[in-house]
Amino acid sequence: DGGITQSPKYLFRKEGQNVTLSCEQNLNHDAMYWYRQDPGQGLRLIYYSQIVNDFQKGDIAEGYSVSREKKESFPLTVTSAQKNPTAFYLCASSSGDYNEQFFGPGTRLTVL
Protein backbone atom coordinates (compact mmCIF):
# COMPACT_ATOMS: atom_id res chain seq x y z
CA ASP A 1 0.00 0.00 0.00
CA GLY A 2 1.27 3.44 -0.90
CA GLY A 3 1.21 6.12 1.71
CA ILE A 4 3.00 8.29 4.21
CA THR A 5 4.17 7.09 7.58
CA GLN A 6 5.16 9.16 10.56
CA SER A 7 6.69 7.88 13.72
CA PRO A 8 6.17 7.90 16.54
CA LYS A 9 2.51 8.81 16.99
CA TYR A 10 3.11 10.24 20.46
CA LEU A 11 6.40 11.67 21.68
CA PHE A 12 7.38 13.10 25.02
CA ARG A 13 10.56 15.04 25.56
CA LYS A 14 12.11 17.13 28.26
CA GLU A 15 12.58 20.82 27.70
CA GLY A 16 15.94 21.60 26.13
CA GLN A 17 16.28 18.34 24.23
CA ASN A 18 16.34 18.09 20.46
CA VAL A 19 13.97 15.58 18.93
CA THR A 20 13.64 14.21 15.38
CA LEU A 21 10.31 13.29 13.83
CA SER A 22 10.32 10.75 11.05
CA CYS A 23 8.40 11.02 7.76
CA GLU A 24 8.58 8.43 4.98
CA GLN A 25 6.55 8.17 1.77
CA ASN A 26 6.40 5.53 -0.93
CA LEU A 27 4.15 7.48 -3.29
CA ASN A 28 7.08 8.59 -5.44
CA HIS A 29 6.15 12.21 -4.76
CA ASP A 30 8.73 14.91 -5.37
CA ALA A 31 7.35 17.45 -2.90
CA MET A 32 7.19 17.00 0.86
CA TYR A 33 6.00 19.31 3.61
CA TRP A 34 6.01 19.71 7.36
CA TYR A 35 3.16 21.47 9.14
CA ARG A 36 2.40 22.31 12.69
CA GLN A 37 -1.19 22.35 13.96
CA ASP A 38 -2.22 23.97 17.23
CA PRO A 39 -5.75 23.87 18.69
CA GLY A 40 -8.10 26.30 16.95
CA GLN A 41 -5.54 27.26 14.33
CA GLY A 42 -4.93 26.34 10.74
CA LEU A 43 -1.97 24.35 9.53
CA ARG A 44 1.24 26.37 9.52
CA LEU A 45 4.05 25.48 7.15
CA ILE A 46 7.42 24.81 8.78
CA TYR A 47 9.54 23.59 5.86
CA TYR A 48 8.98 22.16 2.42
CA SER A 49 11.09 20.39 -0.17
CA GLN A 50 10.37 20.11 -3.86
CA ILE A 51 13.35 17.96 -4.81
CA VAL A 52 16.02 15.90 -3.11
CA ASN A 53 18.82 17.87 -1.43
CA ASP A 54 16.80 21.08 -1.53
CA PHE A 55 14.35 22.57 0.96
CA GLN A 56 12.81 25.93 1.77
CA LYS A 57 11.70 27.63 4.96
CA GLY A 58 8.01 28.06 5.55
CA ASP A 59 6.27 30.59 7.72
CA ILE A 60 7.50 29.27 11.08
CA ALA A 61 10.90 27.66 10.45
CA GLU A 62 12.67 29.14 13.48
CA GLY A 63 13.73 26.43 15.90
CA TYR A 64 13.32 23.64 13.36
CA SER A 65 15.63 21.92 10.88
CA VAL A 66 15.12 19.39 8.08
CA SER A 67 17.06 17.29 5.60
CA ARG A 68 16.11 15.68 2.29
CA GLU A 69 18.80 13.19 1.44
CA LYS A 70 16.38 10.71 -0.12
CA LYS A 71 13.21 11.24 -2.10
CA GLU A 72 11.26 9.05 0.31
CA SER A 73 12.36 10.67 3.55
CA PHE A 74 11.98 14.15 5.08
CA PRO A 75 12.81 14.13 8.81
CA LEU A 76 12.11 17.15 11.00
CA THR A 77 14.24 18.06 14.00
CA VAL A 78 12.67 20.18 16.69
CA THR A 79 15.54 21.93 18.40
CA SER A 80 15.79 23.41 21.87
CA ALA A 81 15.57 26.85 20.22
CA GLN A 82 11.88 26.29 19.46
CA LYS A 83 10.10 28.24 22.18
CA ASN A 84 6.82 26.35 22.23
CA PRO A 85 7.30 22.94 20.61
CA THR A 86 4.27 21.14 22.03
CA ALA A 87 1.97 20.61 19.04
CA PHE A 88 0.60 18.17 16.47
CA TYR A 89 3.07 17.77 13.59
CA LEU A 90 1.88 16.68 10.17
CA CYS A 91 3.98 15.59 7.22
CA ALA A 92 2.56 15.67 3.70
CA SER A 93 3.61 14.96 0.15
CA SER A 94 2.32 15.81 -3.31
CA SER A 95 3.15 15.05 -6.90
CA GLY A 96 2.77 18.63 -8.10
CA ASP A 97 1.71 22.17 -7.29
CA TYR A 98 -1.92 21.71 -8.32
CA ASN A 99 -2.26 18.29 -6.81
CA GLU A 100 -3.63 17.46 -3.44
CA GLN A 101 -1.35 16.85 -0.53
CA PHE A 102 -1.45 13.47 1.14
CA PHE A 103 -0.88 13.53 4.87
CA GLY A 104 0.73 11.16 7.29
CA PRO A 105 -1.05 10.25 10.55
CA GLY A 106 0.82 12.92 12.50
CA THR A 107 3.05 13.00 15.56
CA ARG A 108 1.83 14.60 18.75
CA LEU A 109 4.84 16.06 20.52
CA THR A 110 4.63 17.04 24.17
CA VAL A 111 7.54 18.82 25.80
CA LEU A 112 7.55 18.52 29.57
Added chain:
Amino acid sequence: GQNIDQPTEMTATEGAIVQINCTYQTSGFNGLFWYQQHAGEAPTFLSYNVLDGLEEKGRFSSFLSRSKGYSYLLLKELQMKDSASYLCAALDSNYQLIWGAGTKLIIKP
Protein backbone atom coordinates in the same frame (compact mmCIF):
# COMPACT_ATOMS: atom_id res chain seq x y z
CA GLY B 1 -1.66 39.91 4.13
CA GLN B 2 -3.02 36.54 3.22
CA ASN B 3 -6.08 35.32 5.05
CA ILE B 4 -8.66 32.55 5.03
CA ASP B 5 -11.92 32.95 6.97
CA GLN B 6 -14.36 30.19 7.81
CA PRO B 7 -16.77 29.71 10.70
CA THR B 8 -15.34 28.12 13.81
CA GLU B 9 -18.16 25.71 14.45
CA MET B 10 -21.46 24.60 12.93
CA THR B 11 -24.17 22.22 14.06
CA ALA B 12 -26.50 20.24 11.80
CA THR B 13 -28.92 17.34 12.03
CA GLU B 14 -28.39 13.86 10.63
CA GLY B 15 -29.95 13.58 7.17
CA ALA B 16 -29.95 17.33 6.58
CA ILE B 17 -27.82 19.59 4.35
CA VAL B 18 -25.12 21.97 5.55
CA GLN B 19 -23.08 24.61 3.75
CA ILE B 20 -19.66 25.62 5.08
CA ASN B 21 -18.42 28.94 3.73
CA CYS B 22 -14.87 30.10 3.16
CA THR B 23 -13.56 33.48 2.04
CA TYR B 24 -9.98 34.03 1.04
CA GLN B 25 -7.52 36.83 0.37
CA THR B 26 -4.25 35.68 -1.14
CA SER B 27 -1.35 36.97 -3.19
CA GLY B 28 -2.43 35.45 -6.45
CA PHE B 29 -4.69 32.43 -6.65
CA ASN B 30 -4.18 28.99 -8.11
CA GLY B 31 -7.12 27.13 -6.71
CA LEU B 32 -8.92 26.17 -3.53
CA PHE B 33 -8.85 22.89 -1.62
CA TRP B 34 -11.21 21.41 0.94
CA TYR B 35 -10.01 18.78 3.39
CA GLN B 36 -11.77 16.78 6.08
CA GLN B 37 -10.06 16.15 9.40
CA HIS B 38 -11.42 13.89 12.12
CA ALA B 39 -10.24 14.65 15.63
CA GLY B 40 -6.66 13.54 16.21
CA GLU B 41 -6.23 12.35 12.64
CA ALA B 42 -4.66 13.63 9.45
CA PRO B 43 -6.56 15.76 6.94
CA THR B 44 -7.91 13.93 3.89
CA PHE B 45 -8.56 15.56 0.53
CA LEU B 46 -12.16 16.30 -0.47
CA SER B 47 -12.07 18.67 -3.43
CA TYR B 48 -10.13 21.12 -5.56
CA ASN B 49 -11.64 24.05 -7.48
CA VAL B 50 -9.76 26.38 -9.76
CA LEU B 51 -12.56 27.50 -12.10
CA ASP B 52 -15.78 29.21 -11.08
CA GLY B 53 -18.71 26.94 -10.49
CA LEU B 54 -19.89 23.88 -8.68
CA GLU B 55 -18.08 20.55 -8.55
CA GLU B 56 -20.17 17.63 -7.34
CA LYS B 57 -18.71 14.47 -5.87
CA GLY B 58 -21.30 12.19 -4.32
CA ARG B 59 -22.78 13.72 -1.18
CA PHE B 60 -20.20 16.50 -1.20
CA SER B 61 -20.09 19.50 -3.55
CA SER B 62 -17.74 22.46 -3.66
CA PHE B 63 -18.35 25.87 -5.19
CA LEU B 64 -15.94 28.62 -6.16
CA SER B 65 -16.35 32.28 -7.11
CA ARG B 66 -12.95 33.77 -7.95
CA SER B 67 -14.32 37.29 -8.36
CA LYS B 68 -15.77 37.21 -4.83
CA GLY B 69 -12.92 35.30 -3.20
CA TYR B 70 -15.48 32.84 -1.94
CA SER B 71 -16.01 29.11 -1.75
CA TYR B 72 -18.38 26.77 0.00
CA LEU B 73 -18.55 23.08 0.75
CA LEU B 74 -22.02 21.55 0.63
CA LEU B 75 -22.68 18.31 2.45
CA LYS B 76 -25.93 16.48 1.76
CA GLU B 77 -27.67 13.62 3.56
CA LEU B 78 -25.52 14.17 6.60
CA GLN B 79 -24.29 11.12 8.47
CA MET B 80 -22.87 10.92 11.97
CA LYS B 81 -19.46 10.05 10.48
CA ASP B 82 -19.41 13.50 8.83
CA SER B 83 -18.72 15.00 12.26
CA ALA B 84 -15.24 16.43 11.70
CA SER B 85 -13.38 19.64 10.99
CA TYR B 86 -13.44 20.93 7.44
CA LEU B 87 -10.38 22.85 6.31
CA CYS B 88 -10.35 25.37 3.50
CA ALA B 89 -6.97 26.11 1.86
CA ALA B 90 -6.09 28.46 -1.00
CA LEU B 91 -3.10 27.98 -3.29
CA ASP B 92 -1.31 31.31 -3.68
CA SER B 93 0.89 32.64 -6.48
CA ASN B 94 3.92 30.79 -5.06
CA TYR B 95 1.94 27.54 -5.02
CA GLN B 96 1.88 27.54 -1.24
CA LEU B 97 -1.28 26.49 0.57
CA ILE B 98 -2.76 29.07 2.90
CA TRP B 99 -4.92 27.26 5.43
CA GLY B 100 -8.00 28.35 7.30
CA ALA B 101 -8.43 27.41 10.97
CA GLY B 102 -11.10 24.88 10.06
CA THR B 103 -14.82 24.57 10.74
CA LYS B 104 -15.82 22.01 13.33
CA LEU B 105 -19.05 20.36 12.18
CA ILE B 106 -21.19 18.71 14.83
CA ILE B 107 -23.90 16.33 13.64
CA LYS B 108 -26.82 15.65 15.97
CA PRO B 109 -29.16 12.68 15.63
